[in-house]
Amino acid sequence: MEKRIYNFSAGPAILPEEVLLEAQKDLYSYKGSGMSVMEMSHRGKIFDSIIKEAEADLRQLLDISDNYSVLFLQGGATLQFSMVPLNLMPLPNKADYIVTDAWAEKAVKEAKRVGTVNIAASTKSENFVRIPKQNELKLDPDAAYLHFTSNNTIFGTQWKKEPEAGNVPLVCDASSDFLHKKIDINKYGLIYAGAQKNIGPAGVTVVTIRKDLLERSSDYLHTYLNYKIHAENESMYNTPTTFGIYIAGLVFKWLLNMGGLEEMYTRNLEKAKILYDAIDASEGYYKGTTVKEDRSLMNVTYKLPNEQLEEKFIREASVKGFSGLKGHRSVGGVRASIYNAFPLKGVEELVEFMKDFKEKN
Numbered sequence: 001m002e003k004r005i006y007n008f009s010a011g012p013a014i015l016p017e018e019v020l021l022e023a024q025k026d027l028y029s030y031k032g033s034g035m036s037v038m039e040m041s042h043r044g045k046i047f048d049s050i051i052k053e054a055e056a057d058l059r060q061l062l063d064i065s066d067n068y069s070v071l072f073l074q075g076g077a078t079l080q081f082s083m084v085p086l087n088l089m090p091l092p093n094k095a096d097y098i099v100t101d102a103w104a105e106k107a108v109k110e111a112k113r114v115g116t117v118n119i120a121a122s123t124k125s126e127n128f129v130r131i132p133k134q135n136e137l138k139l140d141p142d143a144a145y146l147h148f149t150s151n152n153t154i155f156g157t158q159w160k161k162e163p164e165a166g167n168v169p170l171v172c173d174a175s176s177d178f179l180h181k182k183i184d185i186n187k188y189g190l191i192y193a194g195a196q197k198n199i200g201p202a203g204v205t206v207v208t209i210r211k212d213l214l215e216r217s218s219d220y221l222h223t224y225l226n227y228k229i230h231a232e233n234e235s236m237y238n239t240p241t242t243f244g245i246y247i248a249g250l251v252f253k254w255l256l257n258m259g260g261l262e263e264m265y266t267r268n269l270e271k272a273k274i275l276y277d278a279i280d281a282s283e284g285y286y287k288g289t290t291v292k293e294d295r296s297l298m299n300v301t302y303k304l305p306n307e308q309l310e311e312k313f314i315r316e317a318s319v320k321g322f323s324g325l326k327g328h329r330s331v332g333g334v335r336a337s338i339y340n341a342f343p344l345k346g347v348e349e350l351v352e353f354m355k356d357f358k359e360k361n
């Protein structure tokens with residue numbers, strides 16, 4: 001078999017090897033059906049069991065009760081920037097947003113087309129190096145919801161604990177850390193996540209929504225934009241992204257087989273610690289770009305003494321088979337995305353490379 005590289009891409013990102021091999025085995029003819037998952041009707045028996053199992057496994061991973069609908073939609077997290085306010089902001093049309101990354105800014109941009117956005121907190125003036133504290137949040141008790149971004153893919157910060165919203169429904173963009181640990185779903189009104197970072201291929205977006213919130217969706221909304229329609233049709237109002245849902249389903253099984261999200265979290269903590277310890281032990285040669293207590297377990301961002309060295313680092317790393325390490329253009333430096341599927345061994349080898357590079361440069 002061909003060799004795989006260490007893929008540190010921020011997204012679309014690495015998938016578990018076991019999942020790829022399983023999909024490969026069944027690609028030509030899915031479990032003796034004589035056709036691939038891509039070629040079969042989404043209304044047929046086989047796909048029906050694929051989507052039902054994917055939902056059941058996701059419910060098991062996160063203990064999602066019957067109070068919540070699970071939807072598999074399209075349009076990425078970006079369409080959710082619009083669907084959330086269109087569905088959840090009834091009159092007087094106002095919602096709270098916490099701005100911790102360029103993604104949250106994009107969510108705000110769409111919400112403003114629907115109603116009044118109150119910026120409950122923003123760390124933009126500090127170049128998003130940290131997550132705001134609870135006592136900094138200017139919350140409106142009458143807001144339709146409070147929106148936050150659990151992991152900030154570009155800047156490399158992450159909420160260790162969700163903000164407290166009181167009785168206001170909490171809405172979360174979890175695109176880059178969904179399923180990296182167990183969360184208490186009952187604290188959330190709605191969670192959405194584009195799949196291509198931590199749960200599957202691009203094209204699927206997972207949404208969990210508390211059922212009472214479905215009542216806010218107006219009949220005047222365009223049909224595809226209406227959560228209630230998707231819930232009533234069990235994500236089959238139109239042709240869903242069948243292959244993406246199938247792969248996400250395999251990822252859910254991979255997580256269950258490993259022991260679930262507690263085990264996944266332990267592994268994620270271990271991987272991130274190795275990398276951050278190496279950064280902190282480098283006597284300032286490598287510098288983390290965020291405050292320590294808000295560091296992301298998923299996207300590890302850091303800088304070298306100057307841009308020339310950063311370019312050299314990324315170039316030499318890529319020759320060694322470490323790909324996707326270049327930081328986002330708005331931050332610069334290095335970004336190592338070490339999502340669920342990223343192997344421990346790859347992190348250990350990167351750390352070896354970092355030590356070696358420092359010695360030589």
Ligand SMILES: *Cc1c(COP(=O)(O)O)cnc(C)c1O
Nearest residue numbers: 076077078103153173175176194
């Ligand atoms: C990648 C990303 C998005 C955008 O996702 P699309 O699926 O491309 O629309 C939104 N939010 C966060 C936090 C992301 O990491």
